[in-house]
Amino acid sequence: MEKLIQIRVEEDVRNAADDVFKENGLTTQQAVKMFLTQVAHSGKSPFDDLFRAKNQK
Template sequence: MTEKLIQLRVDDDVREKADEVFKHQGLTTQGALKIFLTHVANSGDSPFSKIFDSHQ
C-alpha cells in the first residue's frame, strides 16, 4: 500500500490542545488523524454528515 503525505496548518494553540487530548487517550495527533480518515474511508460516512446535510 502506498501512502500520501497530508499537510495542514492549524493554530499552535489548537495543535497543543489536541495533542494533550490525544495523549491522554494514548494517541498521537498523527495517529488520531489516521484513525479518523480510515474510519471515514471504511464507513463511507463522516461525523460532519449531519451538520452539512442539514444545510442542503
Template sequence: MATTNFNLRVEQDLRDKAFPVFERYGLTASQAFKLFLTQVAETNKIPLSFDYAEDNNVPNNVTKKALLEAKSRTDFSEAYATPEEFMKAMQDLANA
C-alpha cells in the same frame, strides 16, 4: 501499500488543545488523524456529532414570550410571595 505525506495547517491554539487529548488516549497526532480518515473511508460518513450546532440554546416560543413580557414589565409589585408560588408558576409555564 503505498503511502503519502499529508501536511495540515492549524492554529496553534487548536493544536495546543487537541494534542493533549490524543496523548490521553495514547495516540500520536498522526495516529489520531489516520483513525479519523479510516472511519470516514469505511463508513462513508464523518464520525462526528454536530448536535452542538442545533439551536438548543434558542428559546422556544413560550420562553420567548416570557422574556419579552419580562423586558417590557415596569411594575414588579406582583412578585411571588413564596418560593413555592414561584416554582408552581414555573411548572405551569413548563407544562404550557
C-alpha cells in the same frame, strides 16, 4: 502507497488537541489516521449531519 497530508492549524488548537489525544494514548498523527480510515471504511463522516442540515436550509 502512503500519501503525505499537510495542514496548517493554529498553535493553540494543535496543542490542545495533542493533549486530548495524549490522554487517550494517541499521537495527533495516529488520531488523524484513525479518523481518515474510519471515514474510508464506513463511507460516512462524523460531519454528515452538519452538512445535511446546512444544505437543507
